[in-house]
Amino acid sequence: MIPLLLKHHFSSPNSSNLFSNRTVFYRDSISLVLPLNKPQFHRRTSQVCHMAALQDGVATVAVMAGAYTLVYTFDKLTQRQIIEQKLSRKIVHILSGILFMSSWPLFSSSAEARYYAAIVPLLNCARLVIYGTRLFKDEALIKSVTREGNPEELLRGPLYYVIVLLFSVLVFWRDSPVGLVALAMMSGGDGFADIIGRMYGSTKLPYNRNKSWIGSISMFVSGFLLSIGILYYFSIFGYLHFAWDEAIVKVALVSFVATLVESLPITEVLDDNISVPIASMCTALLVFGSGSS
Numbered sequence: 070m071i072p073l074l075l076k077h078h079f080s081s082p083n084s085s086n087l088f089s090n091r092t093v094f095y096r097d098s099i100s101l102v103l104p105l106n107k108p109q110f111h112r113r114t115s116q117v118c119h120m121a122a123l124q125d126g127v128a129t130v131a132v133m134a135g136a137y138t139l140v141y142t143f144d145k146l147t148q149r150q151i152i153e154q155k156l157s158r159k160i161v162h163i164l165s166g167i168l169f170m171s172s173w174p175l176f177s178s179s180a181e182a183r184y185y186a187a188i189v190p191l192l193n194c195a196r197l198v199i200y201g202t203r204l205f206k207d208e209a210l211i212k213s214v215t216r217e218g219n220p221e222e223l224l225r226g227p228l229y230y231v232i233v234l235l236f237s238v239l240v241f242w243r244d245s246p247v248g249l250v251a252l253a254m255m256s257g258g259d260g261f262a263d264i265i266g267r268m269y270g271s272t273k274l275p276y277n278r279n280k281s282w283i284g285s286i287s288m289f290v291s292g293f294l295l296s297i298g299i300l301y302y303f304s305i306f307g308y309l310h311f312a313w314d315e316a317i318v319k320v321a322l323v324s325f326v327a328t329l330v331e332s333l334p335i336t337e338v339l340d341d342n343i344s345v346p347i348a349s350m351c352t353a354l355l356v357f358g359s360g361s362s
Contacts, residue, residue, distance in 0.1 A: 121177035125185035128175040166256025190234040229342040251349035258292025293324040319356040
């Protein structure tokens, strides 16, 4: 027999109801107090966990397949001389970070989701170390992500790149603008700076003859636009909440600092794939804080 309590009121569930061994349903003037079936509750909780793990597993496989397809596609385009190797390398540089971030909503809302997403850059780290130390050979990989076709190059810029991806997904994930903006500046901003700078960079910076004005301007503009775009993308899914007039100013400041650091003559000492994300993260932490708004 189900206890039925008639009472002319409406109230909402409270913590005592949530943590007791009963379930309370409120509807207008009637309160129904039903015993809680604990085995059924645990079974449903287990089902939810299994579904989340399945979703994250499928997302991980899909992202890994996408990453492999990206490198394979541009390797074939380079082999057929449709795209120059340097341009191919930079396009892969840009798309890898942007597409990886864009895939994060595919993962579940569980606390473990970020660790599934981290598997992708972690495996890429291992792959770069294996081929960079010449344990195995992968000419396609070497041609698509290195400047001179030297396997040891895999242990520098490309390895730093995926380490930053790994760090961002584990530390900041999708509910903080800090990692998102840093990755947008590293992948998109730095990538477009190199492409545009090589094509039109005849006027060099006075303090660094290896960098150009147009390259730095391209980095600021592309990094700013990509950062705003990726933040808006994640806000659509409800991960981020902003006062956008303030957020735009903050992103502009991060883009300026990252562009300034990228323009400095320190590349021989500190790779851009380290200096740019570090500068971006530090500045973003100052202006955004560690939260999502």
